[in-house]
Amino acid sequence: MDKTIHFRIRRQDNPRSAPYWQEFQIPYRPEHNVVSALMEIRENPVTTQGEKVEPVAWESNCMEEVCGSCTMLINGKPRQACSTLVDTLTEPIVLEPLTKFPVVRDLMVDRQAMFESLKKVKAWIDIDGSWNVHTGGPRISPQEWEENYIYSRCMTCGCCMEACPQFGPSYPFVGPATLAQVRLMNAHPTGKYFRADRLHAIMGEGGLSDCGNAQNCVEVCPKDIPLTTAIGELGRQTTIQMLKDLFGPGR
Amino acid sequence: MSSKQPRTIVVGGGLGGLWACLALAESGVAVDxxxxxxxxxxxxxxxxxxxxxxxxxxxxQDSIRQHIVDTIKGGAYLANQxxxxxxxxxxxxxxxxxxxxGVxxxxxxxxxMDLRLFGGVKNRRTCFAGASTGQQLLYGVDSQVRKYEALERVKKYEWWEFLSLILDEEGSCRGIVALDLRDMSVKAFPADAVILATGGLGLIYGKSTNSTNSTGAAASRAYQQGALFLNGEFIQxxxxxxxxxxxxxxxxxxxxGEGGRIWVPKNPKERRAPRDIPENDRFYFLEEWYPAYGNTVPRDVASRAIWKVVKDLGLGVHGEDKVFLDLTHLPAEFLERRLGxxxxxxxxxxGVDPCQDVVEIFPAIHYSMGGLWVDWEKDPVTGGMKLGSARNHSTSIPGLYACGECDGAYHGANRLGANSLLSASFSGRVAGQSVATYVKGLKQTAATLPSSLFEQAQKQQEEVNQALVSSDGKENPYVLHRELGDIMRKKVGVVRQNAELDQALSQLAELQERSARIGLxxxxxxxxxxxxxxxxxQDMIVLARVIAQGARLRDEFRGAHYKPEFELKLPEGKFPGDPEYDEYIDNWKRNNEKWLKSTIAKHTIEGPRISYRPVDTSVFPPEQPRDYR
Structure with a gap:
């Protein structure tokens, strides 16, 4: 047989059923990424043992590593399948769903917890309304921009949550991605006005103090977001907030 | 919620859909x-x-007037002004x-806010957030909608697919039928108005720059239920x-825009590494052919120039379908900051660094200027659109609205770069405001209609699914999709010919027949x-026929629709005042009398029925052709 790419894929038919493994082989092409390989498997899902099976289910959309959909464990590491070239991987290439989120089917998981957390910490800037207020937004220095922009690139993909020992279905921790958004919103010139609300949201159970400082998150972020820096900054902010709550006016 | 309160549905959560949600939520209207x-x-x-x-x-000295003129001319006057x-x-x-x-x-x-230069424009007019502007704008509106979600004024149904509209006896839209993509159940959702914000259709061409979900299927479904489709043949x-x-x-x-230069080696047999090729042996064809705009000519002009260099002059790199985009003369630190x-x-x-090495590129299917036809109300005082009118962004089906790339309102025959995020945001907001007006004027809410209307619509879609699941058909949907893409790219692409379009049309009709025999x-x-x-x-093939039929019938060259056979060539080296140029203008105006009209497709069992409508050119009448020299 000509050169092939060998996959080992952890499968699960639905959230309630037991997982199982299957292996697939497709003809080698150097330009294959993991999604394009999955697409090829999908068209004719026959295992290495020659058994015709249901196509593997996974999630993808932009194919440019900007939407966050296709995050999965690839050889044990959480990353986007679309931007992972097979040529960079050792074989068999092992694909698994993220383990910190409920499996929907095969490689698809339900990341709703991340979006719920964004609600919980009020990750938005309060504006009076989306209408024209006939005045410009606040000025922001290029240095501030540079520091903030990196946080705005978070695509809620879940890599950092997967790597975090404190995050999981049975833990209340909101996780590093959510905290980084608090850092971003709190740094905005008008976002600051409601800084106390966001800080209070992360000062209780499941908040900042649940971080165990393992620093795994920053290692796996595909956008190199300085998550631990954000967590450090929030540590200072919450401490000051705590003192303000004790001694001074709430805001 | 009382049944007297209007309920609305937005389908699609991109920039347009989220803006529509936001506008509705701010108007106090409940949104699903x-x-x-x-x-x-x-x-x-x-x-x-x-x-x-x-x-x-x-x-x-940039001006709004100039933005208007650039958009109109960029679209070759085909959009209503x-x-x-x-x-x-x-x-x-x-x-x-x-x-x-907080974007x-x-x-x-x-x-x-910094501004950068974009194609088809001489002034810096483009606001940007690094090189991820769309992502940042999307996240900005997403965060605002999340606030309303937390207040329970917006309810999200993620992992649901829109299958059909629910139309009442009078033909008004009264909700949708949708498929739960998890448990595969089909459910009818009554609503007083529906906004489609379902994006582009690049997947009809197989490979495109679009996301894998940009199939155009939702727009196709509305079209098949009677919504008119506008200017389908205009694909960027x-x-x-x-x-x-x-x-x-x-x-x-x-x-x-940041200074990248496009070139090919003058010698098609060139074997030296690109960086070792001296300036004299490089052909910067855009700079040579269009000195005023150089590398920032509009997209269609650049695409055709690349096509010409590769297909007609045989100068493609290594004889293949590609040319170089070169950034290596720019400082790496500047590139990193502006284009990271x-x-x-x-x-x-x-696996190549564009700061160090040239980039290989070729024109790719990117954007659909066409889309669902949408109405607007003209403000007699300003000559613009009357904001707040329930007519704005209404499709030909009462109660059904469209915004974003799935509507065809703003870009005519060709879209200018950085105008799509604008039209998606603006049209989303307008559609939301229009629907807020529309539902307040309704005599009867959907909740008071007989339940049989919704049950029937649901049953119909359940039957379609059941038929597919139990079909013993032999056609494979992946194979059909690949064939669809091949037909569209080869025969309904950058350069179009009637003989090829005829072939494409018969192949598409055949493909549609085969798609009825899909087995899963x-x-x-x-x-x-x-x-x-x-x-x-199945629904992509239906829309592909709209694109191909519109292209077949439009015997001219306008914007992104290029038929060399009917091209009026700008006389080389001649400018206004030269008799050759004046003659060209006369011919151009004569052609406008014949073809400056919107293509309207109506669905029939036999295929799309095409008619034409006049274009409102009251803001900037077509006196000057596009000329980017």
């Missing part, structure tokens, strides 16, 4: 938002370069709103696509991906 996936993953996040708005902060006028006028306020939402726009040294090819097996990824136009995200994509997918290998009753995909393929 449907999306195929988590809204934050929508295709809007792929837009890199920027969003146009006249801020005139670069000392170039009052909505364009209002969009450009509203753009600066819209940008300021984004800024207030991380790039800044000047004094902390103002992005000149700087990087070829891949699974997708043609985009190299943003910002790469040209797109450099990163290229490095990741190609997948039998899963949970998160079955083949079933919705098979239905999308």
């Amino acid at each position: 938002l449907f999306c195929l996936f988590e809204v934050k993953r929508s295709h809007s996040c792929c837009a890199q370069g920027g969003i146009n708005a006249v801020l005139d902060t670069k000392g170039q 009052p909505p364009i006028k209002t969009m450009c006028e509203e753009a600066p306020g819209l940008i300021r709103t984004f800024e207030r939402m 991380t726009f790039s800044r000047t040294p004094e902390g103002l 090819f992005h000149p700087t696509g990087m070829l891949g097996d699974d997708k043609t990824r985009l190299m943003s136009e910002a790469a040209r 995200a797109i450099l990163e994509i290229y490095r990741k997918f190609k 290998d997948e039998k899963a009753d949970w998160s079955n991906l083949s079933l919705p995909y098979a239905r999308q393929v």
Whole structure:
């Protein structure tokens, strides 16, 4: 047989059923990424043992590593399948769903917890309304921009949550991605006005103090977001907030 | 919620859909938002370069009038002008709103929003957030909608697919039938108005710069239920696509705007590494052919020039379908700051660093100027669109609205770069406001209609699914999709010929017949991906026929629709005042009398029925052709 790419894929038919493994082989092409390989498997899902099976289910959309959909464990590491070239991987290439989120089917998981957390910490800037207020937004220095922009690139993909020992279905921790958004919103010139609300949201159970400082998150972020820096900054902010709550006016 | 309270539905959670939600929520109208996936993953996040708005902060005397004129001329006069006028006028306020939402726009040294140059424009007019502007704008509106979600004024239905409209006896839209993509159940959702914000249709061409969910299936479903489709034949090819097996990824136009140069070796047998080829042996064809705009000519002009260099002059790199985009003369630090995200994509997918080495590119299918036809109300005082009118962005089906790329209102025959984020945002807001007006004027809410209307619509869709699941047909939807893409790319592409379009039409009709015999290998009753995909393929083929039929009948060259046979060539080296140029203008005007009209497609069992409608050119009448020399 000509050169092939060998996959080992952890499968699960639905959230309630037991997982199982299957292996697939497709003809080698150097330009294959993991999604394009999955697409090829999908068209004719026959295992290495020659058994015709249901196509593997996974999630993808932009194919440019900007939407966050296709995050999965690839050889044990959480990353986007679309931007992972097979040529960079050792074989068999092992694909698994993220383990910190409920499996929907095969490689698809339900990341709703991340979006719920964004609600919980009020990750938005309060504006009076989306209408024209006939005045410009606040000025922001290029240095501030540079520091903030990196946080705005978070695509809620879940890599950092997967790597975090404190995050999981049975833990209340909101996780590093959510905290980084608090850092971003709190740094905005008008976002600051409601800084106390966001800080209070992360000062209780499941908040900042649940971080165990393992620093795994920053290692796996595909956008190199300085998550631990954000967590450090929030540590200072919450401490000051705590003192303000004790001694001074709430805001 | 009492049954007297109006309820509305928005389908699609990209920039347009989220803006529509926001406008409705702010008007106090309840919204159900449907999306195929988590809204934050929508295709809007792929837009890199920027969003146009006249801020005139670069000392170039930029004006809103000029933005209007550029948009109209860029679209080769094919778009109705009052909505364009209002969009450009509203753009600066819209940008300021984004800024207030916390969007991380790039800044000047004094902390103002920076502006960059984009194709088809002579002034700096494009606001940007690094090279991920679409992502940042999407996240900005997403965060605002989340606030209303937390207040329970917006309810999200993520992982649901829109299958059909529910039309009452009078033909008004009264809700949708949708498929739960997890448990595969079909459900009817009554509503008093529906907004489709379902994006582009690039997947009809197989490979494109679009996300894998941009199939156009939702727009096709509305079309098949009677909504008129506008200017389907106008498909934009992005000149700087990087070829891949699974997708043609985009190299943003910002790469040209920031100083990128396009060239090919003068000798097609050139074997030296690109960086070793001396200037004298390079052919900077855009700079040579279009000295005024150089590398920042509009997309269609650049795409055709690349096509000509490769296909007619035989100068493609290594004899293949590609040319060079060169950034290596620019400082790496500057490139990193201005184009970081797109450099990163290229490095990741190609393993080459664009700061060090030239990039190989070729035109790729990128954007549909056409889309569902939408109405507007003209303001007699301003000559623009009357904001707040229930007519704005209403499709031909009462109660059904469309916004974003799935409507065809703003870009005519060709879209200018950085105008799509603008039209998506603006049209989303307008559609939301229009629907707020519309539902307040309704005599009867959907909740008071007989339940049989909704039960029947639901049953009908259940039967369609059942038929597909139990079909013993032999056609494979993946094979059909690949064949569809091949036909469209080869025969309904950058350069179009009637003989080929005739072939494409008969092949598409045949493909449609075959698509009725799809059989599914997948039998899963949970998160079955083949079933919705098979239905999308069927609906893509229907829309492909609209595109091809419109292209076949339009015997002219306008914007992105290029038929060399009918091209009126600008006389070389001649300018206004020269008799040859004046003759050209006369011919151009005569052609406009014949062809300056909107293509309207209506669905019939036999295929699309095409008619034409006049274009409102009251803002900037067609006196000057596009001339980017």
